[in-house]
Amino acid sequence: MRPRARLVIATLLLASCCLVPLSAYVTIGHVWGKASVPYKINPANDFMIASADLIAAVQAGATQWGTTAAQFAFSYGGTTSTAVLANDGQNNVFFRNDTNGSYIAETWWWYDATNHLVDFDTVFHEGLVPMFVGSTGCSGGIYITLPAMHEFGHGLGLWHSDDSTAVMTASQGYCDPRSTLGADDIAGVTFLYPPSSGSSGTPSTPPATTSVPGQPSAPSPKNSGSAARHVNLSWTAGAGATLHDVYVGPCTATAPLYAINLTSTTLSLSTLNALTAYCWRVVERNSAGDTAGPLWTFTTRKN
Amino acid sequence: VKQLVLAAVVAIALTTASQAHAQLAGGVTLEAQTAAAARIVVGTVSSTNVVSVTNAAGDTYIATEVVVAVSRTIKGTATSTLTLTIPGGTLSGVTMRAPHERIPLVGERLRVFAIADGPRWKVLNGRQGLMRSVD
Numbered sequence: 001m002r003p004r005a006r007l008v009i010a011t012l013l014l015a016s017c018c019l020v021p022l023s024a025y026v027t028i029g030h031v032w033g034k035a036s037v038p039y040k041i042n043p044a045n046d047f048m049i050a051s052a053d054l055i056a057a058v059q060a061g062a063t064q065w066g067t068t069a070a071q072f073a074f075s076y077g078g079t080t081s082t083a084v085l086a087n088d089g090q091n092n093v094f095f096r097n098d099t100n101g102s103y104i105a106e107t108w109w110w111y112d113a114t115n116h117l118v119d120f121d122t123v124f125h126e127g128l129v130p131m132f133v134g135s136t137g138c139s140g141g142i143y144i145t146l147p148a149m150h151e152f153g154h155g156l157g158l159w160h161s162d163d164s165t166a167v168m169t170a171s172q173g174y175c176d177p178r179s180t181l182g183a184d185d186i187a188g189v190t191f192l193y194p195p196s197s198g199s200s201g202t203p204s205t206p207p208a209t210t211s212v213p214g215q216p217s218a219p220s221p222k223n224s225g226s227a228a229r230h231v232n233l234s235w236t237a238g239a240g241a242t243l244h245d246v247y248v249g250p251c252t253a254t255a256p257l258y259a260i261n262l263t264s265t266t267l268s269l270s271t272l273n274a275l276t277a278y279c280w281r282v283v284e285r286n287s288a289g290d291t292a293g294p295l296w297t298f299t300t301r302k303n
Numbered sequence: 304v305k306q307l308v309l310a311a312v313v314a315i316a317l318t319t320a321s322q323a324h325a326q327l328a329g330g331v332t333l334e335a336q337t338a339a340a341a342r343i344v345v346g347t348v349s350s351t352n353v354v355s356v357t358n359a360a361g362d363t364y365i366a367t368e369v370v371v372a373v374s375r376t377i378k379g380t381a382t383s384t385l386t387l388t389i390p391g392g393t394l395s396g397v398t399m400r401a402p403h404e405r406i407p408l409v410g411e412r413l414r415v416f417a418i419a420d421g422p423r424w425k426v427l428n429g430r431q432g433l434m435r436s437v438d
Contacts, residue, residue: 028400086362087364098360102331103428107402257410
């Protein structure tokens with residue numbers, strides 16, 4: 001399967017279906033606690049690309065993130081023979097002759113209870129499209145440096161940008177020769193690692209504005225209470241929630257999804273069945289993720 | 304009630320369509336996604352459980368096993384449940400995330416595009432393989 005027009009770098013979907021425009025770059029509150037993060041490259045590949053050339057192409061992607069005013073840079077730590085994704089305290093980039101859907105490459109990361117990143121690894125899937133180094137000669141494939149920049153962007157804490165011109169956008173075209181960051185990418189790394197946040201080695205503070213939402217609370221009707229057959233559901237939004245999904249239905253089955261992407265914390269239901277127990281749940285959402293609230297119930301009165 | 308339900312369904316359908324359009328523009332057509340999936344099911348997430356996984360390639364990671372109670376099988380073998388192993392989750396104070404993946408919540412109704420991963424099933428193309436469903 002080779003999409004004709006566009007290719008996926010790490011994932012294909014921008015953060016869930018948001019009707020509300022988001023800021024372009026996306027973070028979820030995780031950063032490194034140091035300003036210089038080492039990585040290693042396993043240059044083994046099936047494209048017959050010389051190790052030195054491949055290392056240079058990957059390094060070019062990493063180096064870009066250190067050219068901004070942000071207090072952050074990747075540092076090349078040499079080669080490795082490691083070719084697995086694992087939380088082993090070493091940040092590795094390697095190539096594997098396989099496919100995973102339509103991913104050119106993907107990055108996994110690990111973070112601790114303080115929201116500081118502790119490890120990331122990147123795998124390039126060689127089975128999808130041919131890969132090339134440099135900026136000429138590509139045909140029906142991709143230049144490595146652009147997805148390398150993209151994956152290192154994940155490695156420092158960025159998710160996919162809503163700016164289609166950014167390196168951190170979710171997909172890229174064939175043979176895109178770009179090797180420099182866009183303005184949105186620079187804004188993203190600068191947000192995560194502000195220039196004034198201290199000298200090299202000083203732990204950055206994870207941004208506080210990008211945590212997953214808190215739990216919804218204070219339901220109306222009160223939990224386990226009664227309600228008219230025409231009822232206005234309302235609740236107090238969880239901290240940081242920007243959108244709300246509501247699941248509601250008779251308690252005889254799992255409450256189905258009834259409304260999504262609500263921007264208000266009210267929902268009107270009319271002409272419900274009389275003398276029936278209804279269950280409902282609010283899922284609070286923002287760009288960092290979802291938080292499901294508790295299951296609440298109310299029973300409709302006769303009239 | 305019918306008008307309210309219809310309005311809600313239309314509203315949800317519109318947002319779903321908007322989402323699908325964004326996905327199609329992202330890189331993989333729905334046709335390609337359908338062709339590549341070994342299983343396509345509609346169902347509701349009934350439970351999730353975080354586990355440590357080592358796959359055939361030797362990757363060791365934290366994953367969330369998501370059990371989907373299947374109500375309709377569109378492609379592939381029909382079974383009553385489909386357990387997806389999705390990278391990401393928290394174990395012993397350490398959290399692993401893969402930016403392209405989404406862990407659905409219990410109760411979410413989904414249209415799932417899945418492919419085999421050794422003895423497990425995984426979502427095809429991450430977030431693009433989990434579509435919210437209203438049917």
